[in-house]
Amino acid sequence: MKKLLIILLLAVVGYFLTVSMSNIKFGANRMGDLSQPKTVGAFYLSKTPGELSVANVITAIVVNYRGFDTLGEVSVLFLAATGLGSILYKKKKKGEHIPTVNKPSSALLQAGSKLIFPAILVLGAYVFIHGHLTPGGGFQGGAIIATGFLLMMMSYKDFTMNHSVITWVESLAGITFASIGLIGLIVDHSFLENFLPIGYINDLISGGIIPLIYVAVGFKVAAELSGVLDTLLSIKEK
Amino acid sequence: MLFYTIVLIILAIILLGVAIYAVVQKDLLYAVIATGVISLILSVFFFILQAPDVALTEAAIGIALTTIIFIITIRNTSRMEDEMPLDHEPNSESDNQVETK
Amino acid sequence: MMEIIKYIGYIAIGIGSIFLFLGALGIYRMPDVYNRLQAGTKATTLGAMSTILGVGLVEPTWFVKSLIIVVFIAVSNPLSSHALARGAYRASLTPFMKKKMDAYESEIQNEKED
Numbered sequence: 001m002k003k004l005l006i007i008l009l010l011a012v013v014g015y016f017l018t019v020s021m022s023n024i025k026f027g028a029n030r031m032g033d034l035s036q037p038k039t040v041g042a043f044y045l046s047k048t049p050g051e052l053s054v055a056n057v058i059t060a061i062v063v064n065y066r067g068f069d070t071l072g073e074v075s076v077l078f079l080a081a082t083g084l085g086s087i088l089y090k091k092k093k094k095g096e097h098i099p100t101v102n103k104p105s106s107a108l109l110q111a112g113s114k115l116i117f118p119a120i121l122v123l124g125a126y127v128f129i130h131g132h133l134t135p136g137g138g139f140q141g142g143a144i145i146a147t148g149f150l151l152m153m154m155s156y157k158d159f160t161m162n163h164s165v166i167t168w169v170e171s172l173a174g175i176t177f178a179s180i181g182l183i184g185l186i187v188d189h190s191f192l193e194n195f196l197p198i199g200y201i202n203d204l205i206s207g208g209i210i211p212l213i214y215v216a217v218g219f220k221v222a223a224e225l226s227g228v229l230d231t232l233l234s235i236k237e238k
Numbered sequence: 239m240l241f242y243t244i245v246l247i248i249l250a251i252i253l254l255g256v257a258i259y260a261v262v263q264k265d266l267l268y269a270v271i272a273t274g275v276i277s278l279i280l281s282v283f284f285f286i287l288q289a290p291d292v293a294l295t296e297a298a299i300g301i302a303l304t305t306i307i308f309i310i311t312i313r314n315t316s317r318m319e320d321e322m323p324l325d326h327e328p329n330s331e332s333d334n335q336v337e338t339k
Numbered sequence: 340m341m342e343i344i345k346y347i348g349y350i351a352i353g354i355g356s357i358f359l360f361l362g363a364l365g366i367y368r369m370p371d372v373y374n375r376l377q378a379g380t381k382a383t384t385l386g387a388m389s390t391i392l393g394v395g396l397v398e399p400t401w402f403v404k405s406l407i408i409v410v411f412i413a414v415s416n417p418l419s420s421h422a423l424a425r426g427a428y429r430a431s432l433t434p435f436m437k438k439k440m441d442a443y444e445s446e447i448q449n450e451k452e453d
Contacts, residue, residue, distance in 0.1 A: 058291050106425060112418040119411060127294070135290035143298035150306060225303060232310045 052194065053201040054210060059132045063210045067192035071177060073139075074217060078174065081224040089163075089231050097160060100153045100233040113155040120148030128218030132207040138214040142221025149226040153233055161230045166223045173220035180209055180216075242286055253279045264319045266312050274305040341399075348396030355390030358382050371435035372427045380420035387412050 030039070037043040044061055054060040062070055092098065127134075128141030152159045184193035192209075199206030253276060260272035277300030284293035365378020388409045395405030428443060 056291075103429075106421070108421055109418060109425075112414060115414055116411075116418075136294050137291065140291070140294040140298055143295070143303060147298065147302045150302070229303075229306070232307060235310075235314055 049201055051198075052207055052210070053198045054132045054207040055202050056132055056135065058135075059137055059210060059214070060207070062137065063213050064192070064194060064208075067181070067213070070213075070217070071181065071192070074174070074177065074220060077221065077224055078170070081228050084228055085231055088235060097158065098234040099157045100159065100230070101157055104157050105155045109155050113151050117148050117152055120151065121145055124148065124218070124222065128214050129211065130204070131214040131218075132210045133202060133204070138217025139221050141214075141218040142223075143225060145218070145222035146225035146229060149222075150229050153230065161226060163227065163230075166227045166230075170220055170223040170227075173216040173223070176216040177213055177220070180213060184209070246283065246286060249279050249283060253283075265317065266319055267309070267317055270305055270308040270312065273308070274301050277301045277304070344399070345397055348393040351389050351393030351396060353393075355386045355388070355393060358386030358389065360386075362386060372432050373424060373434055376420050376424050376427075380416060384412060384416045387416075 031042045031045070032038050034042055034046045037046050044065065045057055048054055048057045048060045052060050052064060054064075124141045124143075124145035126141075127136035127144060128138045131137035131141070149161065153161075181192040184195050185191045187193070187195040194208035196208040196212075198208050205211070256272050256275050256279070260269045260276065263269040263272065277296055280300065281293045281296040284290070284296060359382070362379055362382030365382060366375050369375045369378050391405045391408050391412070395402040429447075
């Protein structure tokens with residue numbers, strides 16, 4: 001009986017999905033004429049190069065036009081990390097060390113991960129510093145840096161992350177984001193308004209506050225995710 | 239353009255197969271690896287559909303971090319899914335027997 | 340001169356795709372985990388390196404970037420296959436052929452005694 005109900009529900013949902021989706025032509029250009037924008041997407045695409053001189057329009061939307069949403073997302077991630085830490089984190093005694101992996105990895109893996117780790121960090125930093133020029137941004141760069149730390153945690157038994165450093169980096173990055181928004185509120189009468197010179201398109205220093213915010217978000221996400229991974233990995237096994 | 243459409247259709251079929259495998263599989267480690275494969279195919283999808291930002295996010299978070307977090311969870315709990323039939327009602331017969339005793 | 344470099348690049352891409360195909364075929368044909376890893380890593384490492392180097396030769400502005408990617412593949416690909424093979428051995432997957440000597444077993448024994 002339950003299975004029948006599930007199949008019926010799936011059929012109903014599938015029917016309505018196909019009906020609503022079949023009206024949209026796959027891959028059709030729905031943006032229209034860019035010189036006379038009628039949709040929101042066309043408006044952003046036509047306005048961004050002149051107003052902000054940012055090459056990657058998605059970054060301009062995420063950080064500038066919809067900057068408040070990004071602040072909300074960052075705080076959601078912060079809340080998730082805090083919740084996980086408050087359940088699982090145990091304060092270590094002085095000198096105590098809980099190994100992250102219970103079997104030591106081979107010498108080859110340890111030497112190799114020592115070689116790869118700086119490259120991963122540089123890649124992550126590149127992704128969030130160049131967020132306004134190339135695809136990528138704070139979240140992606142932070143996640144890449146966290147995977148680098150994960151590699152070190154998995155290959156070295158004695159690799160420790162200093163939780164007070166993580167806390168400081170995360171709080172400073174969050175404060176930077178919020179205070180940039182507040183300065184915009186003071187200078188230009190609206191939260192997260194651009195108050196810096198926008199520069200020329202395709203320059204590294206361009207786009208006003210966007211690179212600053214993305215650097216802050218990158219540090220914040222990297223600290224949060226690597227803190228989460230460290231907390232999860234140092235649970236004592238039964 | 240036709241080439242990309244054909245690639246997308248093939249990838250979508252593989253995606254459906256892997257997703258069904260991940261749901262049906264009782265060994266949770268295999269299911270987690272299958273979800274990683276889903277993320278990989280999805281990131282190729284996003285890249286072909288001209289959304290490289292989303293593709294980067296999916297690659298970093300979906301393939302690496304989510305998979306690792308699930309594997310750590312499996313390490314600390316049990317690897318196999320509990321055998322629980324769909325029509326099972328938890329407090330039907332066994333509890334009644336206890337009461338009659 | 341530029342034309343010759345371009346054709347060398349195309350030849351490198353061709354060699355790379357042949358090796359990538361052989362790697363895929365090896366993964367399909369080989370009998371057990373270790374042989375599959377062998378085919379899937381050695382062939383695809385050379386294939387990917389050669390393909391990316393060929394792309395760098397065809398587009399000279401990308402040459403430095405492709406060199407960096409080649410170095411990264413040369414470091415990371417053998418490492419991952421090594422970790423996979425080690426994990427497979429520790430999960431006690433037996434090789435297809437009868438093994439004549441096993442140096443790693445004694446190492447694991449030493450680890451357990453420590």
